[in-house]
Amino acid sequence: MESLPVIVESKLEMRKLSRYWKTKGNIIGFVPTMGYLHEGHLSLVRAARKRCDKLVVSIFVNPTQFGPREDLEKYPRDLDKDLALCARESVDVVFHPGESEMYPGGFQTYVTVQDISKPMCGVSRPTHFRGVATIVAKLFNMVEPHFAVFGEKDFQQLLVIRKMVEDLDMDIEIVPHPIVREPDGLAMSSRNVYLSAQERRQAVCLSQALTAAQDIFSKGERDAETIKAIARKNIQAMPLAKIDYVELRNASDLSMVDKIDCPCVLALAVFFEKARLIDNCILDPGSGRYNK
Numbered sequence: 001m002e003s004l005p006v007i008v009e010s011k012l013e014m015r016k017l018s019r020y021w022k023t024k025g026n027i028i029g030f031v032p033t034m035g036y037l038h039e040g041h042l043s044l045v046r047a048a049r050k051r052c053d054k055l056v057v058s059i060f061v062n063p064t065q066f067g068p069r070e071d072l073e074k075y076p077r078d079l080d081k082d083l084a085l086c087a088r089e090s091v092d093v094v095f096h097p098g099e100s101e102m103y104p105g106g107f108q109t110y111v112t113v114q115d116i117s118k119p120m121c122g123v124s125r126p127t128h129f130r131g132v133a134t135i136v137a138k139l140f141n142m143v144e145p146h147f148a149v150f151g152e153k154d155f156q157q158l159l160v161i162r163k164m165v166e167d168l169d170m171d172i173e174i175v176p177h178p179i180v181r182e183p184d185g186l187a188m189s190s191r192n193v194y195l196s197a198q199e200r201r202q203a204v205c206l207s208q209a210l211t212a213a214q215d216i217f218s219k220g221e222r223d224a225e226t227i228k229a230i231a232r233k234n235i236q237a238m239p240l241a242k243i244d245y246v247e248l249r250n251a252s253d254l255s256m257v258d259k260i261d262c263p264c265v266l267a268l269a270v271f272f273e274k275a276r277l278i279d280n281c282i283l284d285p286g287s288g289r290y291n292k
Contacts, residue, residue, distance in 0.1 A: 030145035065131030
């Protein structure tokens with residue numbers, strides 16, 4: 001039986017431990033999560049484990065990235081299961097701070113990455129990326145890793161974090177990791193637990209919409225509106241699906257495009273009653289191929 005990882009709840013203890021590891025020449029890898037771990041998270045953990053001496057996984061449901069009508073209180077949590085999974089993946093430390101440790105009384109400083117935060121998820125969740133950038137910056141300051149791994153499913157988040165690290169001169173490598181999918185194509189997400197059986201069957205429309213768009217792209221279509229229309233058609237065929245957005249944007253800075261003449265991200269956000277699911281793929285005319 002695997003031994004459980006060390007649980008650290010204090011930011012001062014976490015920083016002290018990381019600095020001790022560094023005096024021993026250890027490379028520190030980091031995977032920030034909100035817990036309720038699934039195979040998508042574990043793929044990030046395994047990617048990090050391969051390239052570091054000491055691996056830290058944080059579990060903290062961050063209140064500042066939830067809007068006033070979102071699912072903070074109902075967000076799924078299972079710390080015992082998370083710890084068992086981390087043990088299986090040979091995680092050295094689970095950093096599990098409390099809310100008062102992360103946001104003590106009088107807290108009033110936030111990190112905002114301006115332009116990249118505004119489109120797509122930033123429209124319906126205007127404070128979300130401020131919360132994401134703030135908590136990740138704080139975690140970086142506490143864990144002091146050499147690198148951190150982020151999933152490409154949250155593509156806009158990945159760009160926000162990269163830009164924050166670049167602009168604030170943080171000495172941390174941001175390592176992207178591909179989307180992990182269920183056998184039927186649905187991107188793995190902690191929020192999939194909210195889906196009813198009927199909604200779960202219909203939720204495959206997200207990956208099917210991406211596949212349909214990829215198909216016409218591979219045949220030479222480069223018009224953004226045409227490709228987005230194909231994606232929308234596939235989603236709208238499912239009666240329980242409500243589109244938040246279907247966007248096709250420059251993959252480096254999320255600027256708008258009319259024609260795909262550079263690597264672009266086709267990004268989707270779709271509501272199924274309580275669950276808001278996101279997915280994306282990269283369309284790259286340079287290779288004539290797509291990356292799902």
